[in-house]
Amino acid sequence: MESLLSDVTVLDLTQAVAGPYCAKLLADYGAEVIKIERPGTGDVARRIGPFPNDVPHSEKSGVFLALNTNKKSVTVNLKTETGRRILRDLVPQVDILLESYRPGVMAKWGFGFDDVRRIKPDIVVTSISSFGQWGPYRDYEMTELIAYAMGVGMHCTGVPDREPLKLAGTATLFQAGNTAAVAAIGAYFGSQADGVGQHVDYSIMEGQASSVDRNGASLMAMAYAGEPTFRRAFGRRFSVLPFGAYPCADGYAHFTSAQQAWWPIFCSMIGMPELSEDPRYTGENFQNLDLAEEIDELFLPWILSHAKREIMELCNEIAGSPINTMEDLFADPHFRQREFFVEVDHPAAGPMEYPGPPFRPAATPWKKGRAPLLGEHNEEVLTGRLGFTRTDLVKLARMGVI
Amino acid sequence: MTKFPLENLRVINFGWVWAAPVLGHTLGDMGAQVIKIETRKRPDVIRFLPPSIHEDYPLESLYAANTFRDLLGVTLDLTTDKGQELARDMVRSADVVIENFTPGTVKRYGLDYDAVKSLRPDVIMISLSAAGQDGPSAKIATYGNIISCLGGLDVHQGYIGDSRPTTYGTSIPDPMMGILGAFAVLSALRYRARTGKGQYIDLSQWEACATTLGGPIMDYVFNGRIQYPKGNRDDLMAPHGVYRCKGKDNWVTIAVKTEDEWRGLCDAMERPDLADDERFGDTYSRQTNHDEMDGIITRWTSTLTHRQVTRQLQRAGIAAFPALSAKEAFDDPHFNARGDWVEMDHPLGKEVIYGIPWKLSKTPGGIQRPATMMGQYNRFVYGEILGRTEAEIDAMEADKVLY
Numbered sequence: 001m002e003s004l005l006s007d008v009t010v011l012d013l014t015q016a017v018a019g020p021y022c023a024k025l026l027a028d029y030g031a032e033v034i035k036i037e038r039p040g041t042g043d044v045a046r047r048i049g050p051f052p053n054d055v056p057h058s059e060k061s062g063v064f065l066a067l068n069t070n071k072k073s074v075t076v077n078l079k080t081e082t083g084r085r086i087l088r089d090l091v092p093q094v095d096i097l098l099e100s101y102r103p104g105v106m107a108k109w110g111f112g113f114d115d116v117r118r119i120k121p122d123i124v125v126t127s128i129s130s131f132g133q134w135g136p137y138r139d140y141e142m143t144e145l146i147a148y149a150m151g152v153g154m155h156c157t158g159v160p161d162r163e164p165l166k167l168a169g170t171a172t173l174f175q176a177g178n179t180a181a182v183a184a185i186g187a188y189f190g191s192q193a194d195g196v197g198q199h200v201d202y203s204i205m206e207g208q209a210s211s212v213d214r215n216g217a218s219l220m221a222m223a224y225a226g227e228p229t230f231r232r233a234f235g236r237r238f239s240v241l242p243f244g245a246y247p248c249a250d251g252y253a254h255f256t257s258a259q260q261a262w263w264p265i266f267c268s269m270i271g272m273p274e275l276s277e278d279p280r281y282t283g284e285n286f287q288n289l290d291l292a293e294e295i296d297e298l299f300l301p302w303i304l305s306h307a308k309r310e311i312m313e314l315c316n317e318i319a320g321s322p323i324n325t326m327e328d329l330f331a332d333p334h335f336r337q338r339e340f341f342v343e344v345d346h347p348a349a350g351p352m353e354y355p356g357p358p359f360r361p362a363a364t365p366w367k368k369g370r371a372p373l374l375g376e377h378n379e380e381v382l383t384g385r386l387g388f389t390r391t392d393l394v395k396l397a398r399m400g401v402i
Numbered sequence: 403m404t405k406f407p408l409e410n411l412r413v414i415n416f417g418w419v420w421a422a423p424v425l426g427h428t429l430g431d432m433g434a435q436v437i438k439i440e441t442r443k444r445p446d447v448i449r450f451l452p453p454s455i456h457e458d459y460p461l462e463s464l465y466a467a468n469t470f471r472d473l474l475g476v477t478l479d480l481t482t483d484k485g486q487e488l489a490r491d492m493v494r495s496a497d498v499v500i501e502n503f504t505p506g507t508v509k510r511y512g513l514d515y516d517a518v519k520s521l522r523p524d525v526i527m528i529s530l531s532a533a534g535q536d537g538p539s540a541k542i543a544t545y546g547n548i549i550s551c552l553g554g555l556d557v558h559q560g561y562i563g564d565s566r567p568t569t570y571g572t573s574i575p576d577p578m579m580g581i582l583g584a585f586a587v588l589s590a591l592r593y594r595a596r597t598g599k600g601q602y603i604d605l606s607q608w609e610a611c612a613t614t615l616g617g618p619i620m621d622y623v624f625n626g627r628i629q630y631p632k633g634n635r636d637d638l639m640a641p642h643g644v645y646r647c648k649g650k651d652n653w654v655t656i657a658v659k660t661e662d663e664w665r666g667l668c669d670a671m672e673r674p675d676l677a678d679d680e681r682f683g684d685t686y687s688r689q690t691n692h693d694e695m696d697g698i699i700t701r702w703t704s705t706l707t708h709r710q711v712t713r714q715l716q717r718a719g720i721a722a723f724p725a726l727s728a729k730e731a732f733d734d735p736h737f738n739a740r741g742d743w744v745e746m747d748h749p750l751g752k753e754v755i756y757g758i759p760w761k762l763s764k765t766p767g768g769i770q771r772p773a774t775m776m777g778q779y780n781r782f783v784y785g786e787i788l789g790r791t792e793a794e795i796d797a798m799e800a801d802k803v804l805y
Contacts, residue, residue: 002593005589030589048638049617050620050625063620066616066620113763132740135739135740141719141722143636143642143721145655145721146655146721149655149723150726150731152726155651155725158561158568162561165560166655168631169618171555171574171616180760182584182588183762185589186588189408189432190406199764201762203740206759207760210757210758229727247566252567253551254547254548254551316542316543321544321552322552323551323556324551324552326557326618326629329553334608335537335609338536353623355609358582359606359610
């Protein structure tokens, strides 16, 4: 079936999370993505897990399987001359090249932007790196922890007086992949228009700094006003209404309630409509934070006797929400009705449910597909695209090239 | 050579708050003409968030300065007949229409996809709603922080040992979903360039958020396991944490991947004895004794600033970096060397905003317009683009159609 990006071909030299998520977005919406993996071990994400029944297996890593759907895996050892020749021969056949090596590595192998552009003048090379291709910290060591620290997000996450907190999971890296995909496609538009290639230098920390969260987004606001960034306490609120994470009957719920107009709704919700116009809590007193404990005492019995699903229905009007676990997501009737989770079979991992489309184009649906086995498409790509014979492939494999 | 990849593209952005303007300005940064529809009856809440750029202009906050760049702001009351007529006129010339109202609202304004398509057959329309256009929770009202609670991000957010999440209290999904929306629109434009066909895109921010969970969701799929907050710890690295340094609210992050790096850290701390200490003999041991190790590391870091620790450790090839405050990031040499903070001439004075988070080799381009003020481009959009006369525009302003 025709997809959004059916006419786009991508050479993917990335691994782990950010680059593969970028390539996944392109692949799931129709681009042909040829993923180059290191012979033998492949993408480092193959070792990250989680694994079914906690048994490590390079073809069963959950992170790899989820991030590499619809891609073709070709194993190429770029440390060999023939490996590099394979890459050189593939370059003219693709529109976009993604890479996430340390700055300088591609050039060392003869694949700097100028080298690649000589092979294919209108190519878009998108480099995803920690700190960018140049600048004082270019060669610094980085992990996701550090990207979040540099991007200001960390300084405003957590509670006062305790250490700042990392963003949970790898959301920062997903966001990086997402932004890199926008940059790559935007540059591709440009190269289509004028036939001139482009090198996109995307750094994870700049992506963070420009969009982390409300405090980070106001980076300049803070700088102008001379206000420091700050972490919020659990209970810091703007009015007597509940704010922050509260325990409920079967987990936790979160409230961001602040508006005076919500007070009567809150009172009815907890079964005390008589408080709606009580001057102790309305008018000027609505913002009297000394009353917060008093309100929480009224609120806790109610919230503790309600389950997350009920809170979803009852508290939406006052910006209350369940804090969903993975179990909740899988059970959610809304997700079920929209068929968000999709079952995908995989030769090694078997049939499993995976998160589905991040957005749904009506005419050209998101492609449901699976991740490749290591080197699964060696023959298709190397024979089909480059004309190697099957005998060549056997030889190359024995020589450690593929 | 075209200067910007999206020149000659017109986008009508009915969306508001954060995600939709981010989608708009991302296309605007690439050269598209993005018209942002607003009404004084219910101004975009981003405009109110303090601090304000100028005390006489309460609707021009510094939050808006970052978010509303490269947008052409016009006022329009969509509840009036005349307002809807103008909206239809705009849509006729639009390549892309963006909206993020509660599902069903656009139909009331005569701006649902079928109506929009009848005005402009090859239009690309994207709805960035909370939960998608159908399903039992379609009409749920959310802010970004609710999306991250619903979408499964917040449940893992918190200090290790606390089952109660330390929710972000912020809106991480907003900028994420705005950028994702830009990817959706760009891809649909590619399809249109090939086939001549537009289409409708339903983006559920809740679902999109649930696609960014990575390991924890797959652990549930594979093993039925519910994960809890891990604080700053990591499954494969140790030490992996945020450590107090000298000075007020001064913190450094340190992440150690290998045994060599661990020995490097021990040397930096002038504690070579620790390299042979069996409590910390490998990653597994260090994870087991993480608290104890954190105490030792903090004794060292607290005698230095986060910059000093960073310099020392990075020199030894160990991942470390200060947890920058906004002010520190603003002054940081790397961000400044790369020109990440951009000075703009705003009508109310010079302002500095954050730049485009990627660099291009051939067409550097860049941000073209500072944040739009409320209704700043009424004359341009209604006059030059839609061909209304000065008198007509005056009349519509007086009638509060342009309001």
